Amino acid sequence: MDALTNWAGFSSAEPDLARTVEDRFAAFTHHTLATLRRDGSPRTTGLEVRFLRGELWLGMMPNSLKALDLRRDPRFALQTNPGEGTGMGGGDVRISGRAIEVRDPEERAGYIEEVEPPQPFHLFRTELTEVARTCVEDDTYLVVEVWHPGEPVRTLRRT
Numbered sequence: 001m002d003a004l005t006n007w008a009g010f011s012s013a014e015p016d017l018a019r020t021v022e023d024r025f026a027a028f029t030h031h032t033l034a035t036l037r038r039d040g041s042p043r044t045t046g047l048e049v050r051f052l053r054g055e056l057w058l059g060m061m062p063n064s065l066k067a068l069d070l071r072r073d074p075r076f077a078l079q080t081n082p083g084e085g086t087g088m089g090g091g092d093v094r095i096s097g098r099a100i101e102v103r104d105p106e107e108r109a110g111y112i113e114e115v116e117p118p119q120p121f122h123l124f125r126t127e128l129t130e131v132a133r134t135c136v137e138d139d140t141y142l143v144v145e146v147w148h149p150g151e152p153v154r155t156l157r158r159t
Contacts, residue, residue: 003149004098004127008054014131014153017145021131022051024090028081033058035069035076043069049078052114058099058124059117067101067122074098076126091135091143099124 011018025031033047045066050057058076060067070076080093102108102123111123131147137157144156 004129005149006054006125006127007051007056009149010128010131010147011054013149014147017131017133017147017153020090020133021093021095024080024093024133025049025051027090028083031081032079033066033076034079035066036073037069038072047078050111050115052111056095056126056128057111057115058126059111059115060122060124061118062120062122064122067124070099070122070124071101074100091133094130094132095126095128096130097126097128099126 005013007018029048030046031049032044034042034044037043043065045064047058047060047066050059058070058078076097076099078095082092102111102125108123111117112119128149133145135143137143141157141159144158145153146156147153
């Protein structure tokens with residue numbers, strides 16, 4: 001099994017990349033979540049995300065297919081909205097991991113107080129297995145930064 005960490009663990013280990021990732025997600029409201037259907041095929045859907053109290057949160061409408069997917073198999077991939085045009089200012093960011101449904105009333109109440117989501121809803125906090133960012137540097141290099149728990153960021157540059 002892959003090593004896991006929450007958002008606070010990632011932010012502590014790699015604060016510069018974490019800030020870049022948060023900024024990239026903040027640039028747009030809706031992003032793309034990939035889950036696994038019962039037959040193992042991928043399902044992609046739109047989603048809003050929140051970075052609060054050291055966690056990356058995923059909130060969903062009640063009994064949405066993506067929530068049911070995550071209840072059955074918690075593995076997910078999350079990709080930032082590419083934005084307008086082809087420039088992808090700030091790069092393309094992907095986060096992979098496992099989503100854990102939050103059922104604790106006190107933990108849910110803290111989220112509800114800060115976010116005020118429509119009720120009822122499913123709430124998941126995430127445990128990360130990978131964070132990756134791809135961007136173009138100096139109009140010359142394709143740069144890929146990849147982080148896994150317990151390892152430093154690995155940076156690849158290609159022309």
